Amino acid sequence: xxxxxxxxxxxxxxxxxxxxxxxxxxxxxxxxxxxxxxxxxxxxxxxxxxxxxxxxxxxxxxxxxxxxxxxxxxxxxxxxxxxxxxxxxxxxxxxxxxxxxxxxxxxxxxxxxxxxxxxxxxxxxxxxxxxxxxxxxxxxxxxxxxxxxxxxxxxxxxxxxxxxxxxxxxxxxxxxxxxxxxxxxxxxxxxxxxxxxxxxxxxxxxxxxxxxxxxxxxxxxxxxxxxxxxxxxxxxxxxxxxxxxxxxxxxxxxxxxxxxxxxxxxxxxxxxxxxxxxxxxxxxxxxxxxxxxxxxxxxxxxxxxxxxxxxxxxxxxxxxxxxxxxxxxxxxxxxxxxxxxxxxxxxxxxxxxxxxxxxxxxxxxxxxxxxxxxxxxxxxxxxxxxxxxxxxxxxxxxxxxxxxxxxxxxxxxxxxxxxxxxxxxxxxxxxxxxxxxxxxxxxxxxxxxxxxxxxxxxxxxxxxxxxxxxxxxxxxxxxxxxxxxxxxxxxxxxxxxxxxxxxxxxxxxxxxxxxxxxxxxxxxxxxxxxxxxxxxxxxxxxxxxxxxxxxxxxxxxxxxxxxxxxxxxxxxxxxxxxxxxxxxxxxxxxxxxxxxxxxxxxxxxxxxxxxxxxxxxxxxxxxxxxxxxxxxxxxxxxxxxxxxxxxxxxxx
Amino acid sequence: xxxxxxxxxxxxxxxxxxxxxxxxxxxxxxxxxxxxxxxxxxxxxxxxxxxxxxxxxxxxxxxxxxxxxxxxxxxxxxxxxxxxxxxxxxxxxxxxxxxxxxxxxxxxxxxxxxxxxxxxxxxxxxxxxxxxxxxxxxxxxxxxxxxxxxxxxxxxxxxxxxxxxxxxxxxxxxxxxxxxxxxxxxxxxxxxxxxxxxxxxxxxxxxxxxxxxxxxxxxxxxxxxxxxxxxxxxxxxxxxxxxxxxxxxxxxxxxxxxxxxxxxxxxxxxxxxxxxxxxxxxxxxxxxxxxxxxxxxxxxx
Numbered sequence: 001x002x003x004x005x006x007x008x009x010x011x012x013x014x015x016x017x018x019x020x021x022x023x024x025x026x027x028x029x030x031x032x033x034x035x036x037x038x039x040x041x042x043x044x045x046x047x048x049x050x051x052x053x054x055x056x057x058x059x060x061x062x063x064x065x066x067x068x069x070x071x072x073x074x075x076x077x078x079x080x081x082x083x084x085x086x087x088x089x090x091x092x093x094x095x096x097x098x099x100x101x102x103x104x105x106x107x108x109x110x111x112x113x114x115x116x117x118x119x120x121x122x123x124x125x126x127x128x129x130x131x132x133x134x135x136x137x138x139x140x141x142x143x144x145x146x147x148x149x150x151x152x153x154x155x156x157x158x159x160x161x162x163x164x165x166x167x168x169x170x171x172x173x174x175x176x177x178x179x180x181x182x183x184x185x186x187x188x189x190x191x192x193x194x195x196x197x198x199x200x201x202x203x204x205x206x207x208x209x210x211x212x213x214x215x216x217x218x219x220x221x222x223x224x225x226x227x228x229x230x231x232x233x234x235x236x237x238x239x240x241x242x243x244x245x246x247x248x249x250x251x252x253x254x255x256x257x258x259x260x261x262x263x264x265x266x267x268x269x270x271x272x273x274x275x276x277x278x279x280x281x282x283x284x285x286x287x288x289x290x291x292x293x294x295x296x297x298x299x300x301x302x303x304x305x306x307x308x309x310x311x312x313x314x315x316x317x318x319x320x321x322x323x324x325x326x327x328x329x330x331x332x333x334x335x336x337x338x339x340x341x342x343x344x345x346x347x348x349x350x351x352x353x354x355x356x357x358x359x360x361x362x363x364x365x366x367x368x369x370x371x372x373x374x375x376x377x378x379x380x381x382x383x384x385x386x387x388x389x390x391x392x393x394x395x396x397x398x399x400x401x402x403x404x405x406x407x408x409x410x411x412x413x414x415x416x417x418x419x420x421x422x423x424x425x426x427x428x429x430x431x432x433x434x435x436x437x438x439x440x441x442x443x444x445x446x447x448x449x450x451x452x453x454x455x456x457x458x459x460x461x462x463x464x465x466x467x468x469x470x471x472x473x474x475x476x477x478x479x480x481x482x483x484x485x486x487x488x489x490x491x492x493x494x495x496x497x498x499x500x501x502x503x504x505x506x507x508x509x510x511x512x513x514x515x516x517x518x519x520x521x522x523x524x525x526x527x528x529x530x531x532x533x534x535x536x537x538x539x540x541x542x543x544x545x546x547x548x549x550x551x552x553x554x555x556x557x558x559x560x561x562x563x564x565x566x567x568x569x570x571x572x573x574x575x576x577x578x579x580x581x582x583x584x585x586x587x588x589x590x591x592x593x594x595x596x597x598x599x600x601x602x603x604x605x606x607x608x609x610x611x612x613x614x615x616x617x618x619x620x621x622x623x624x625x626x627x628x629x630x631x632x633x634x635x636x637x638x639x640x641x642x643x644x645x646x647x648x649x650x651x652x
Numbered sequence: 653x654x655x656x657x658x659x660x661x662x663x664x665x666x667x668x669x670x671x672x673x674x675x676x677x678x679x680x681x682x683x684x685x686x687x688x689x690x691x692x693x694x695x696x697x698x699x700x701x702x703x704x705x706x707x708x709x710x711x712x713x714x715x716x717x718x719x720x721x722x723x724x725x726x727x728x729x730x731x732x733x734x735x736x737x738x739x740x741x742x743x744x745x746x747x748x749x750x751x752x753x754x755x756x757x758x759x760x761x762x763x764x765x766x767x768x769x770x771x772x773x774x775x776x777x778x779x780x781x782x783x784x785x786x787x788x789x790x791x792x793x794x795x796x797x798x799x800x801x802x803x804x805x806x807x808x809x810x811x812x813x814x815x816x817x818x819x820x821x822x823x824x825x826x827x828x829x830x831x832x833x834x835x836x837x838x839x840x841x842x843x844x845x846x847x848x849x850x851x852x853x854x855x856x857x858x859x860x861x862x863x864x865x866x867x868x869x870x871x872x873x874x875x876x877x878x879x880x881x882x883x884x885x886x887x888x889x890x891x892x893x894x895x896x897x898x899x900x901x902x903x904x905x906x907x908x909x910x911x912x913x914x915x916x917x918x919x920x921x922x923x924x925x926x927x928x929x930x931x932x933x934x935x936x937x938x939x940x941x942x943x944x945x946x947x948x949x950x951x952x953x
Contacts, residue, residue, distance in 0.1 A: 597951030
């Protein structure tokens with residue numbers, strides 16, 4: 001019966017559905033694809049709709065082959081490869097838009113709809129946020145509705161029932177989806193190797209610092225990390241999130257030294273530790289942030305000699321780790337800090353600062369007094385903390401200290417370390433984040449890129465490395481109240497830093513809290529959490545084999561339940577006479593006479609009699625009994641029995 | 653039962669090659685419904701109406717609808733009689749068992765509504781006095797296709813009052829040759845003898861109401877009606893009145909077939925007549941082949 005259907009031409013309505021749905025699914029890719037490809041895909045969509053509307057022929061095969069070849073070549077030229085995430089997605093979008101141009105039949109439409117589901121997945125290569133998930137869920141709904149529409153060959157279904165059926169189908173598959181989510185064997189790391197270009201556009205700290213590199217970050221609202229504290233949140237001015245430590249200065253740029261790794265922490269622990277959990281956003285570098293000073297090592301991580309936590313592999317996925325930090329600590333008191341390197345300054349730069357350093361050394365003698373004198377100088381000489389510092393020339397530190405006296409944290413940190421080194425005090429720059437915003441809704445701290453900060457560490461005899469934040473001397477508000485408090489009103493700032501409207505701010509916090517929960521529970525569901533969950537549910541063996549068996553069993557049970565539910569609904573209405581008649585029709589179909597669903601029994605009996613006069617009387621008798629059972633007002637038991645007999649005996 | 657078949661064959665001798673339409677018209681009358689015949693002029697609409705009335709032995713009046721027809725021309729008028737010093741009612745042509753409303757869409761809506769009210773109520777109210785119409789009472793209206801000029805198309809609510817609308821269509825070649833060879837239709841009509849009495853028709857109507865419609869059959873009718881309401885293919889779904897009309901007409905058709913129960917084939921036979929004036933295609937607003945599409949789309953439960 002279905003043999004004739006697949007070659008049915010695709011209707012205008014279905015063409016519109018499939019084209020628009022695919023366009024919606026591909027839409028988020030538009031900002032990532034080259035402009036020419038976006039334009040071509042849009043043109044193909046429009047062209048296909050136009051051809052369908054005007055009932056015109058689709059373009060010839062040779063033209064399509066030419067476009068395929070040209071398009072693939074162009075993608076190769078654009079990406080220098082046809083594989084990998086970006087080139088692969090570009091190729092897929094191109095091919096789907098071309099496939100649209102040769103979609104002639106209902107069957108082609110079905111193929112295209114299936115590819116549509118695949119196109120949905122490609123969006124998750126780029127974003128896995130809640131809005132993306134909701135958008136793609138809507139897309140899946142639409143593509144399912146499209147497939148339902150493609151099932152109707154005779155007449156178009158009403159749009160509402162089409163969408164309703166699709167929604168019901170998605171709802172029915174939800175239990176299966178949850179089972180798969182929980183039980184599907186997880187792999188360590190991402191399923192596919194992310195290409196090297198995956199983090200090209202990620203903002204964040206780097207392992208070098210030059211004037212202006214940090215205040216670019218200040219305008220980024222991207223989240224750097226989120227932290228949940230076990231106890232009370234420490235005060236804002238103690239939340240120094242330690243990042244790369246920069247030792248070497250070339251007159252303009254500070255860079256980090258290659259790091260010697262250790263597997264244990266040398267730390268003079270002085271206070272009860274602060275316990276917290278960090279979820280760091282991917283930044284494609286190896287460092288893991290922790291509050292000054294980390295006291296434990298996360299799994300698969302070490303610590304550098306300058307107390308920076310380093311993961312064994314770059315952080316390319318959102319990573320979560322438990323941490324313990326000592327806010328009061330002592331480091332490096334016992335060891336000599338390689339003074340030559342910590343005192344090194346490039347020759348020929350900043351002569352005035354060097355002179356000032358020597359003066360300080362001569363005046364005060366000991367390192368602590370020199371440090372305090374320098375901090376007093378910053379405080380007394382009316383230095384200004386600003387996001388828009390004046391441009392500096394060759395002798396950047398000289399100009400900053402003696403002329404402009406206005407800068408951002410990196411200027412203060414850089415100048416202070418240069419001055420200390422000039423005075424013979426070992427010093428280094430530490431970058432990281434300061435503070436963060438507490439989200440009361442989810443009870444966690446959000447640290448954004450705009451919280452990026454640079455401070456210094458100075459080595460003092462008997463005390464070791466001591467954190468000194470020169471910015472703090474100039475603008476204490478930066479550490480206490482964050483960026484917005486430290487700057488005058490009217491300075492342009494990221495929205496997150498300056499709470500313009502409390503309602504909008506509250507909404508932003510609510511959304512971030514939801515995103516955090518999503519990250520922790522859904523996206524953060526990995527091998528460990530899966531194992532923990534299953535163990536808590538009483539399952540000790542969590543090998544992938546067990547999971548696979550459970551998965552298959554659960555799938556079977558759910559499918560069976562849904563099937564039973566459907567069958568029960570159907571059996572509710574079924575009349576035994578009808579079932580027998582259907583059996584008769586099936587036999588008749590084998591005899592070559594197929595009854596259409598819309599054909600009345602008497603009409604069918606007539607047609608059957610013409611086609612197969614040999615067994616017509618038997619068919620006639622069955623039909624009479626069936627009609628009597630279904631449509632006459634009679635007592636039905638005898639006839640039903642007889643009908644059963646006759647249908648059983650009916651042979652072709 | 654025999655009488656109605658005699659009537660059918662007798663009418664079939666006058667309107668040649670249109671047995672199916674004749675049976676539909678008879679079914680319509682057995683189901684107590686009014687009949688609308690729509691076609692181009694000259695295919696025998698009026699002749700069919702005449703033949704029906706004459707064969708069934710019913711009193712017959714014809715009203716030619718024109719654009720200046722007034723309601724009083726249909727219903728009748730009270731005239732002052734000076735001899736007896738009071739108004740006397742002169743009944744209009746509506747007071748008849750069969751009223752042929754010829755070219756009903758040529759008249760203004762005002763005159764149309766006078767007729768259509770009578771169809772619904774089987775009574776007319778003139779100057780405050782309600783007068784019963786005779787029993788049985790049928791209106792057979794003919795109309796030209798509405799695309800012809802000088803027509804006031806009947807609104808949907810009024811079309812709904814006709815149980816069936818049938819089209820005669822051109823006769824086929826053999827029927828037309830027989831027509832051309834044969835006697836004048838007017839003579840034939842005048843020679844027609846009634847095959848039955850009005851009482852017989854009333855009895856048939858009662859009998860039709862006894863025809864059994866099983867749940868399975870009503871399922872089918874509901875499935876058909878449901879489809880028109882839920883499918884994108886139609887401009888508007890069938891009303892419950894239309895569903896009722898389907899059931900009544902199917903019963904009458906079953907009775908004409910000498911059955912005491914209705915089967916899906918009965919519904920399929922009368923469906924084109926019952927729904928084609930109530931249902932429009934959503935795409936082009938036409939009602940051509942909507943009935944056939946509907947039947948093909950709905951499976952018999």
